[in-house]
Amino acid sequence: MAAKTVSGSPSKTLIIICLVLNICCSILIVLVNKWIYTHYGFPNITLTCIHFIVTTIGLLICYQMDLFQPKRLPVISMLPLALTFCGFVVFTNLSLETNTVGTxxxxxxxxxxxxxxxxxxxxxxxxxxxxxFTVVPIAVGVFLNSFYDVKFNLIGIMFATIGVIVTSLYQVWVGEKQSEFQVNSMQLLLYQAPLSACLLLFVIPVFERLPNPQTFLTAWPLEVILMVLFSGVVAFSVNLSIFWIIGNTSPVTYNMVGHLKFCLTLLGGYVLFHDSLQFLQVLGIFTTLAGIIAYTHLKMEESRKPMLPSAENGRAEKKNII
Structure with a gap:
């Protein structure tokens, strides 16, 4: 199904296509979700749960179309991945709730x-x-962009710190589980998506049902239901591309793509919606882009190095490329 190099690893063209697909779908889902939240106040974690239900259905459809073959995996071993995803969702939301966007x-x-x-x-x-060292200009760039909106508080920092740790574990384990079980992105996501959806069903009553019981009694208009389903389809593309990118490159590379999406979102808001950009924000965007370009250049240089002679070292080099 996918273009491969002689060694069996994905071609650089395929990697670039998947990176572009992830960027486009991620920006699209932000815009769609923003419309859903702004106009109708649809609950965030509930929407995420729906995303994973739609993702599960999408994978089952792909299986019926013979796009991949499921592989039996131990559910207990998949629980940490599903739990860290739920933790990532919950603590990201808590961080946004208790911190400014800049922080x-x-x-x-x-x-x-x-x-x-x-x-x-x-x-x-x-x-x-x-x-x-490429992380330094990225951090500096984000700081410059967020300079006027950075405010610290103890609870907010605690939630944000836990969110960073859980998110990091989740992204690392996405790659490690694919390697450990020798599965592709679809085979792994087929287990993680329904598990995460089930776990979120226990989270929703605590974080959304109890604080806002009237939200769940709302009769949602047809246009909202259609937009939620559309958001789920886009989320399926985002989830699948995330697993593919991490499995075939690395969690660090995926994070670099995330920083690039952040810059493109700001620039897109300025170009399309005439959002204001201060001088420090512009400087921050270009500083962040400089770090991303430097990282890309260094990883491309590494990928040009000859493979190590031993099979074990060869596998290690292949895994660390990009």
């Missing part, structure tokens, strides 16, 4: 160094100093 974005940039730390000390992955 939220600033602390969120710590996800990349946190992933590097986890992979280095728990999974024996290595990063060159040059790659590590």
């Amino acid at each position: 939220y974005q600033l602390i969120k940039t710590m996800t990349t160094p946190c992933i590097m730390f986890i992979q280095t000390y728990f999974y024996r992955k290595s990063f060159t100093n040059k790659v590590k």
